[in-house]
Amino acid sequence: MITIKDVARHAGVSVSTVSYVLSGKRPISRATSHRVRRSIRELGFHPHAGARALASSRTHVLALVVPLRTDLNLPVIMQFVSSIVTTARAHDYDVLLLTKESGADEVHRVIASSRADAVLVMDVEARDPRVPALRELPVPVVLIGVPAEADGLDCVDLDFTASGARVVEHLADLGHRSVGLIGSSPAVYERGTGYATRFLEGFTECARRRGVTTHVHPCAPSFPALSECLYDLLRPDRAVTGLVVHNEAVLGDVVLELRRRGRRVPDDVSVIALCPDAMAAAQPVPLTSISIPAEEVGAIAVETLMRGLQGEHPSQVRLLAPALTDRGSTAARR
Amino acid sequence: MITIKDVARHAGVSVSTVSYVLSGKRPISRATSHRVRRSIRELGFHPHAGARALASSRTHVLALVVPLRTDLNLPVIMQFVSSIVTTARAHDYDVLLLTKESGADEVHRVIASSRADAVLVMDVEARDPRVPALRELPVPVVLIGVPAEADGLDCVDLDFTASGARVVEHLADLGHRSVGLIGSSPAVYERGTGYATRFLEGFTECARRRGVTTHVHPCAPSFPALSECLYDLLRPDRAVTGLVVHNEAVLGDVVLELRRRGRRVPDDVSVIALCPDAMAAAQPVPLTSISIPAEEVGAIAVETLMRGLQGEHPSQVRLLAPALTDRGSTAARR
DNA sequence: CCGCGAAATTGAAACGTTTCACTGCCGCGG
DNA sequence: CCGCGGCAGTGAAACGTTTCAATTTCGCGG
Numbered sequence: 001m002i003t004i005k006d007v008a009r010h011a012g013v014s015v016s017t018v019s020y021v022l023s024g025k026r027p028i029s030r031a032t033s034h035r036v037r038r039s040i041r042e043l044g045f046h047p048h049a050g051a052r053a054l055a056s057s058r059t060h061v062l063a064l065v066v067p068l069r070t071d072l073n074l075p076v077i078m079q080f081v082s083s084i085v086t087t088a089r090a091h092d093y094d095v096l097l098l099t100k101e102s103g104a105d106e107v108h109r110v111i112a113s114s115r116a117d118a119v120l121v122m123d124v125e126a127r128d129p130r131v132p133a134l135r136e137l138p139v140p141v142v143l144i145g146v147p148a149e150a151d152g153l154d155c156v157d158l159d160f161t162a163s164g165a166r167v168v169e170h171l172a173d174l175g176h177r178s179v180g181l182i183g184s185s186p187a188v189y190e191r192g193t194g195y196a197t198r199f200l201e202g203f204t205e206c207a208r209r210r211g212v213t214t215h216v217h218p219c220a221p222s223f224p225a226l227s228e229c230l231y232d233l234l235r236p237d238r239a240v241t242g243l244v245v246h247n248e249a250v251l252g253d254v255v256l257e258l259r260r261r262g263r264r265v266p267d268d269v270s271v272i273a274l275c276p277d278a279m280a281a282a283q284p285v286p287l288t289s290i291s292i293p294a295e296e297v298g299a300i301a302v303e304t305l306m307r308g309l310q311g312e313h314p315s316q317v318r319l320l321a322p323a324l325t326d327r328g329s330t331a332a333r334r
Numbered sequence: 335m336i337t338i339k340d341v342a343r344h345a346g347v348s349v350s351t352v353s354y355v356l357s358g359k360r361p362i363s364r365a366t367s368h369r370v371r372r373s374i375r376e377l378g379f380h381p382h383a384g385a386r387a388l389a390s391s392r393t394h395v396l397a398l399v400v401p402l403r404t405d406l407n408l409p410v411i412m413q414f415v416s417s418i419v420t421t422a423r424a425h426d427y428d429v430l431l432l433t434k435e436s437g438a439d440e441v442h443r444v445i446a447s448s449r450a451d452a453v454l455v456m457d458v459e460a461r462d463p464r465v466p467a468l469r470e471l472p473v474p475v476v477l478i479g480v481p482a483e484a485d486g487l488d489c490v491d492l493d494f495t496a497s498g499a500r501v502v503e504h505l506a507d508l509g510h511r512s513v514g515l516i517g518s519s520p521a522v523y524e525r526g527t528g529y530a531t532r533f534l535e536g537f538t539e540c541a542r543r544r545g546v547t548t549h550v551h552p553c554a555p556s557f558p559a560l561s562e563c564l565y566d567l568l569r570p571d572r573a574v575t576g577l578v579v580h581n582e583a584v585l586g587d588v589v590l591e592l593r594r595r596g597r598r599v600p601d602d603v604s605v606i607a608l609c610p611d612a613m614a615a616a617q618p619v620p621l622t623s624i625s626i627p628a629e630e631v632g633a634i635a636v637e638t639l640m641r642g643l644q645g646e647h648p649s650q651v652r653l654l655a656p657a658l659t660d661r662g663s664t665a666a667r668r
Numbered sequence: 669c670c671g672c673g674a675a676a677t678t679g680a681a682a683c684g685t686t687t688c689a690c691t692g693c694c695g696c697g698g
Numbered sequence: 699c700c701g702c703g704g705c706a707g708t709g710a711a712a713c714g715t716t717t718c719a720a721t722t723t724c725g726c727g728g
Contacts (some may be wrong), residue, residue, distance in 0.1 A: 002599040002712055014678045018718060029676060046446035049713035050387030054683045059384065061449075064431070068416040074408040082402040085433050090439075097398070098418050112380035114684095115395075115428060125620060185358070221585070224619040256590050259577075286559040287708095337684055348708045353686060360687095363706060385684035388713045448714095 002045045004274050011039035013091075034045040037067050053114060059331065062093050062305060063107060063116035067100040069070045076294055080122060083298030093117075095203055104133035107284040111139055118305045120144070124155070126192035140308025142301045146194050150317050155309065156301045159319035160195045163290050164202025166322045170288075171242040172210040176270060179207070179242035180233035182226070182254065183218040199246055199274065215240060221249030230257055235270075243300055245273040245287075254264065254295050255284050266331035277325065286327035335541060336379045345373035346497050354610030356381065387448060396427050396639060397441060397450040400433040401457040403425065407582040410628055414456060414478065420423055427451075428511050438467035445473055452639045454478070458489070460526040474642025476635045480528050483649050488642065490635045493653035494529045495613070498536025499604050500656045504622075505576040506544040511666040513576035514567035516560070516588065517552040533580055533608065549574060555583030562593055568603075575667050579621075581605040587662075589618050600665035620661035627654055 008015045013032060021036040028036075033175045034179050039045075053059040059332060066083060067077065085095050096116050100221055107130070110116050115141060120324075121130070124145030131147045137163050142154045164183050165222040178192040181203060183189065184196045202215065215238055219229040229250075245251055251273055255265055263269045273280050278290035300318065342349045347366060355370040362370075369425075381644050382610040387393045395593045401411065405453050419429050429642060430450050432440050434457060441464070445451050449471060455464070455559055463604030476488045515537060517523065518530045534550065541548045549572055553563040563584075577592075579585055587609055589599055597603045599619050607623040614623035636651065 001714090004516070015715085016678060016680095016717075017676085020677085023716080026677090027675070032676080046443065048388065048687095049447045050393065050716050051683090052716080053384030054382065054388055054685080055714075055716040057716095061430075068419070074412055076602055078408055081431075082433065085402070085431060089436070094444070095428045095431045096395075097415075097419060099416065100422070109380065111426070113383045115383040138385040161717080185567070206659040222616050223590075243689080246387055253590065254587060256557075256587065256594075260590075260594055282556050337685090338686095339684080348684085350709075351707060354707085357686080359708090361705070382684050384715095385713090386686080388683090388715080389685040389687080389688095390689075391713080608714080 001041050001048075001116075004045070004047065007039045007043055007045045009035065010043060023288070034289060034314070037099050043150075046178055057114065059117050060093050061096050061116045062088055062118045062120060062302075063096045063098055065098045065100055065119065065121045067097075069101055075279060077122065079155045079276060079292075079294035080298045081143055083295040084120060084168060084302055087302040091302070093248050093302075095304075100129045104130040108133060111137055118142075119300055120305060121297060124194065126194040126197060134292045140201055140305050142304050142308070143299055144297060146198075146317055148194075152315055154315045155317040156297050156304065157317075157319055158196065158292055159236045159321055160194035160198035160296065161202035162276055162319070163322040164199040164227075165206035166202075166290060166324055167204055167244050167274070168206040168210060168212060168214075170213050170324060170330065171270060172207075172227055174270065174330060176212065176242035177333070178215070178239045179211040179225070179244060180215045180238070181217065182233070182243065182247055182250065183216060184247050185220050185249070186218040188225060189218055197247070204318075208265060213238075219247050219250055222249070223250075223253060224251050226250040226257060230261070234261070234263070240269070242270045242272070242330070243270065245275075248275050248279060251279065251287075252283065255287075261285075266329050267334070268325075269275075270333075272330050280325070287329045288324070289328045290322045290324050293323070296320065323328055335382075336377050338379070338381065341370065341373045341379045343532060345370045349394075349423065352536050354426060362457075367542060390659050391448065393448060393451050395450045396422055396452045396454060396636075397430045397431050397444050399432045399434055399441060399453065399455045403435055404435075409613060410582060410626055411456065413610060413626075413628035414570055416631045418636055419631040420456060421636040425636065426475045426596050427640075439463040442467060443472070445471055449484070449533070452643055453474075454635055454639060456526065459526045460531060474639050476642070478631060478635055480532075480651055482528075486649055487651075488638050489651040490631050490638065491529065491651075492631065493530060493624055493652055493655055494532035494605075495536035496653070497537075497608060497656040498533040499538075499540035500658055501578050501608070502537055502540040502546060502548075502605070504606060504658060505578075506541075506546050507606060508604065508664060510546065510576035511554060512547040512549070514549045514572070515551065515576045516563055516567070516577065516579045516581055516584065517550060517570055518581050520552040520555050521554075523552055525621045530580070535556045541575070547572075553581050553584055555581070557584075557587060560584040560591060564588070564595070568595070568597070574603070576604045576664070579605065579609075582609050585609055585613065585621075586617065589621075593618075600663050601668070604664035604667075606664050614659070614661060619663055622658070622660045624656045624658050627657070630654065637641045 004015055004018050008018045016037050021028050021033050034283050119141045122144045124143045124147050126148045128147045134141050145157050146155045188196045215233055217229045221223050265271050273287045277291045280287040338349055338352050342352050352370050355367050383508045401568050422429050453475045456478045458477045458481050460482045462481045468475050480489045483581050549567055551563045553559050599605050606622045611625045614621040
């Protein structure tokens with residue numbers, strides 16, 4: 001193995017000089033710096049991560065807690081992960097993968113044994129049992145999602161409340177008076193996952209304000225569930241003319257099923273979704289949607305961590321304003 | 335921070351004794367061992383991962399290369415990852431996340447800087463450009479998937495060739511004489527991803543043997559693509575009575591579309607899929623399928639790595655025999 | 669030509685483990 | 699009673715960095 005010593009000898013300088021060239025924490029003359037860099041290249045030197053971590057108490061690793069068992073919104077999760085890994089690498093950080101299922105103990109272990117410098121937790125629920133433990137960690141922590149007691153924690157997420165309101169505004173502006181919501185899986189509401197509840201709040205509250213009648217129906221991620229859900233929402237007496245879909249798993253089948261039941265989109269019924277842009281655009285009929293800005297949220301989360309690692313401490317909840325893209329699946333009520 | 339020194343003092347033994355209690359590499363008397371363990375517990379000691387790595391040149395981390403951009407078979411990928419992480423943890427290993435997109439350089443960096451002890455690569459393609467570099471790594475490497483030149487590499491995968499043959503056997507046994515294959519995305523075939531090609535080989539070869547006519551149609555992961563694909567495969571002159579789906583992305587819509595076109599499953603057309611069991615079971619009509627044993631493949635891959643880390647070196651290609659579950663979506667030709 | 673301050677470079681002490689070589693100690697056979 | 703083998707436990711030297719404090723070098727004004 002090539003060590004910093006070899007590099008130093010090869011470049012004719014001391015070990016510490018090489019270290020300073022690498023870290024840039026001291027001014028090094030142009031000439032020396034070049035010589036050292038060349039030696040590093042020629043010898044193919046890579047600093048030993050463990051030794052580095054030991055001496056500097058910085059691992060340059062961040063722990064990422066991912067929900068893996070979720071059969072629901074996998075594409076969204078992957079977008080988050082992808083953006084997080086990319087952004088982390090841009091800051092010269094690697095990502096250690098932990099699963100949500102293994103709980104807060106694993107996070108504690110990883111931090112206590114100095115395997116990572118900071119923690120990023122995805123899919124945080126309203127009453128998330130991990131939150132108290134996370135709060136105690138002596139390292140920066142950023143949550144994607146917002147728990148009930150968010151004070152003193154850094155959180156990043158789409159503003160689901162505003163999103164709920166926004167979709168209603170959109171439909172109300174088009175003249176719709178009765179709208180249905182195809183919600184997430186009942187399980188999601190039961191365990192109080194924040195985003196579903198918050199979306200629903202914004203949705204309901206805005207509808208009340210605008211005098212729009214609402215029909216809410218959670219929907220399990222299966223075809224029969226969707227079928228029943230649509231059957232219920234489209235009962236003639238409800239006179240639903242606008243449909244909001246907050247459920248990636250069944251999104252693909254919604255338009256198909258509507259079509260099969262003889263409802264054209266958007267002529268007979270307007271459809272608007274809350275999902276990643278790519279997904280909305282890939283539907284049989286491209287769907288008007290509010291984007292889930294996974295890329296952006298992931299990047300912001302990592303940037304926040306980096307700032308935390310540099311000593312900043314103004315923890316806060318950052319909610320991103322919803323952006324609505326009209327793809328023609330909504331139209332004025334006839 | 336609590337160090338091994340603190341533990342030693344607290345337990346009234348030497349530092350090395352504590353280390354040996356932890357590693358079990360030397361016999362330690364029952365009494366001492368208990369005393370040390372108690373001190374560890376009471377002080378909440380966690381060995382410093384970096385120091386450990388430095389002294390032992392073992393990180394207890396394995397690098398996992400995951401394809402993140404793939405919009406295709408995400409649930410399958412997640413199953414792999416989940417199983418890998420779980421198995422790794424059972425061996426006291428953590429998992430470092432690398433993305434396929436960042437290429438072999440990142441893998442090299444991670445190994446060269448001793449951030450991980452071994453590498454697990456998912457989604458290996460037939461002519462994978464990363465393979466030569468992976469071969470040079472001075473650490474155990476296991477691939478999930480099989481490249482063209484697999485000699486000297488450890489590979490684990492479902493036997494896709496046998497799977498292709500198996501589905502044809504199944505349909506042929508039921509009397510079907512003309513079967514269609516809804517394949518993976520054209521992109522998958524183009525980049526020569528091994529599994530798609532191998533499945534196709536087994537499929538074609540067995541059909542020839544059994545005198546079954548085949549109609550192969552790759553299918554992009556979008557509704558219009560599926561629609562066109564079905565239109566093509568179901569042309570009356572083809573007389574297709576059996577349909578094989580090797581495409582998780584459109585699987586959900588296949589049965590819906592068939593139904594819409596007035597074909598009942600399995601009365602008018604038999605459908606058999608290659609996908610995870612859970613997915614086949616969750617369809618509008620539960621589908622007869624060959625399982626993609628992600629759990630098992632992931633676990634075997636990790637176990638193989640662990641053996642490699644213990645010095646074993648009988649590298650080989652392990653192909654798992656396909657298992658077919660009949661869920662009633664296939665029937666005798668009428 | 670000398671001395672001074674700033675800039676560049678260096679030596680050596682951490683950092684927290686593992687592991688090798690060694691020391692005590694105990695019991696047993698001669 | 700002595701010596702010997704084996705078991706438990708210990709001391710100290712790695713492991714490859716970072717970083718503090720100290721030293722050397724350099725340019726410049728006096």
